[in-house]
Amino acid sequence: MAALLNRLHHISLHVSNAEKVASDLVSKFKFSLFATRLTDTSRQLAFRKGGAVFIVNERQTQSGVSLNEELRLTDAYPCDPHPVNVGKYLQDNSIKCLYDISPHYPVDSVSNVCFEVEDVERSFRALRNLGCNFMVPPTTVQDERGPVTYSVVKSIVGNVCHTLIDRTKYMGSFLPGFDVIEKDCLPEEDMSCPITHFDHITYVCPKKATHQVMRWYEKLFGFQRFFIKSNEDVDEGFVVNHKDVGLRLTAMEYWKCSEAGITLSSVDKNEPDCKFVIAESLPGQGRNQVDTFLEQHRAPGIQHIGLYTEDIVSSAYAMAQAGVEFFSPPHAYYTEVGKQQEIVDAGHSPQLLAQNGILLDTDLCQDPSPQTTSSEKKRHLLQLFTKPLFAEDTFFLELIERRGATGFGEGNIRALWRSVQAHMENQTGDSQGEGSHKTMQSGQY
Numbered sequence: 517m518a519a520l521l522n523r524l525h526h527i528s529l530h531v532s533n534a535e536k537v538a539s540d541l542v543s544k545f546k547f548s549l550f551a552t553r554l555t556d557t558s559r560q561l562a563f564r565k566g567g568a569v570f571i572v573n574e575r576q577t578q579s580g581v582s583l584n585e586e587l588r589l590t591d592a593y594p595c596d597p598h599p600v601n602v603g604k605y606l607q608d609n610s611i612k613c614l615y616d617i618s619p620h621y622p623v624d625s626v627s628n629v630c631f632e633v634e635d636v637e638r639s640f641r642a643l644r645n646l647g648c649n650f651m652v653p654p655t656t657v658q659d660e661r662g663p664v665t666y667s668v669v670k671s672i673v674g675n676v677c678h679t680l681i682d683r684t685k686y687m688g689s690f691l692p693g694f695d696v697i698e699k700d701c702l703p704e705e706d707m708s709c710p711i712t713h714f715d716h717i718t719y720v721c722p723k724k725a726t727h728q729v730m731r732w733y734e735k736l737f738g739f740q741r742f743f744i745k746s747n748e749d750v751d752e753g754f755v756v757n758h759k760d761v762g763l764r765l766t767a768m769e770y771w772k773c774s775e776a777g778i779t780l781s782s783v784d785k786n787e788p789d790c791k792f793v794i795a796e797s798l799p800g801q802g803r804n805q806v807d808t809f810l811e812q813h814r815a816p817g818i819q820h821i822g823l824y825t826e827d828i829v830s831s832a833y834a835m836a837q838a839g840v841e842f843f844s845p846p847h848a849y850y851t852e853v854g855k856q857q858e859i860v861d862a863g864h865s866p867q868l869l870a871q872n873g874i875l876l877d878t879d880l881c882q883d884p885s886p887q888t889t890s891s892e893k894k895r896h897l898l899q900l901f902t903k904p905l906f907a908e909d910t911f912f913l914e915l916i917e918r919r920g921a922t923g924f925g926e927g928n929i930r931a932l933w934r935s936v937q938a939h940m941e942n943q944t945g946d947s948q949g950e951g952s953h954k955t956m957q958s959g960q961y
């Protein structure tokens with residue numbers, strides 16, 4: 517029996533300089549800092565934009581903290597303003613990092629996807645019986661607003677962990693142990709970037725590992741495969757193999773327990789799902805973004821996260837103005853035969869998309885009803901990718917606006933792949949083309 521997931525709660529980053537990432541999330545990506553947990557030994561900062569929540573954890577460097585010091589710091593924990601169930605806490609190594617583990621990971625990384633579950637104990641038992649490796653057993657933390665129980669399980673993908681959390685008995689707005697910033701004290705929501713939720717999380721895994729990863733998520737969390745393209749081969753996945761691009765993609769989504777016939781008040785069926793995408797490079801590739809991730813991240817893991825926006829043009833413009841660096845294809849992408857018409861048919865301005873480096877793909881609806889007009893048969897997908905956020909060429913963010921399209925666009929993927937390739941070549945070679953819209957050499961389309 518798999519663990520039943522209700523919804524994605526937050527995604528955690530572990531970074532060496534929380535200040536830098538925090539400042540980027542706020543000033544460039546327009547997230548709001550809404551809760552903090554600052555102790556002698558930890559810095560955990562929570563940011564929100566719509567329903568998308570990131571927790572940024574400052575990574576402890578391995579050197580410098582002796583065991584004695586760790587114990588002393590651990591003793592200091594009960595002084596934290598919010599009382600917690602410290603007893604259980606002392607038994608694990610997660611004292612510094614509430615609701616997560618404190619990994620001694622060598623590079624900045626996005627390494628925890630936290631899910632809300634109905635019953636942490638039950639999920640723990642079910643997963644342990646299936647052979648899962650737990651980093652933190654069920655642990656209860658509480659403050660005057662009630663208790664929250666969580667545990668942390670290691671995934672099959674590199675350094676990725678999943679915190680399973682039950683906050684149904686908690687009356688506060690976030691999590692015990694965090695100081696929540698009062699709504700009145702928060703800056704006004706930035707309306708220029710209408711980001712509503714996490715659309716998808718993309719994993720990079722080694723060659724031929726996709727099936728193992730899919731099986732793990734299916735067996736343990738009840739994830740279900742969904743086809744990125746309707747004609748996708750079950751075993752092969754969605755293969756993008758075109759000249760210099762060699763990528764295998766498969767996608768999965770989790771079902772919420774309410775959909776398994778159990779009606780749960782805490783589960784909002786209308787809440788959008790976050791998909792999981794698994795990417796591996798095909799053999800015989802030159803330098804590429806998947807292999808570079810594996811090399812520089814030093815393990816499989818989370819390569820990028822798609823932030824869903826209701827208005828990609830306005831979001832892209834506002835973020836670029838604030839200093840976000842995006843990849844963009846050469847102007848030739850927009851002047852390719854048929855592209856301008858495709859963009860106009862989708863209700864967009866070719867000029868605006870080109871100015872902001874936004875990619876557009878069109879999907880033909882497979883089974884339209886007889887009443888469907890010709891423009892309704894087309895589904896569109898608009899995407900834009902940032903340059904890597906950390907010092908290494910590893911993690912990046914994506915803006916995505918879906919106009920009916922549920923999968924991912926081959927044209928967009930090819931454009932991204934090539935822009936990144938050009939970026940890597942530029943980094944090792946000349947440093948031409950720096951700027952907020954670094955473009956690849958034209959003529960490659």
Ligand SMILES: O=C(O)C(=O)Cc1ccc(O)cc1
Pocket residue numbers: 718765793795805806822899914924925928929932933
């Ligand atoms: O298109 C998307 O947004 C994806 O998430 C698919 C994808 C996965 C990995 C890549 O290196 C490039 C594209």
Ligand SMILES: [Fe+2]
Pocket residue numbers: 716718820821822914
């Ligand atoms: Fe993506």
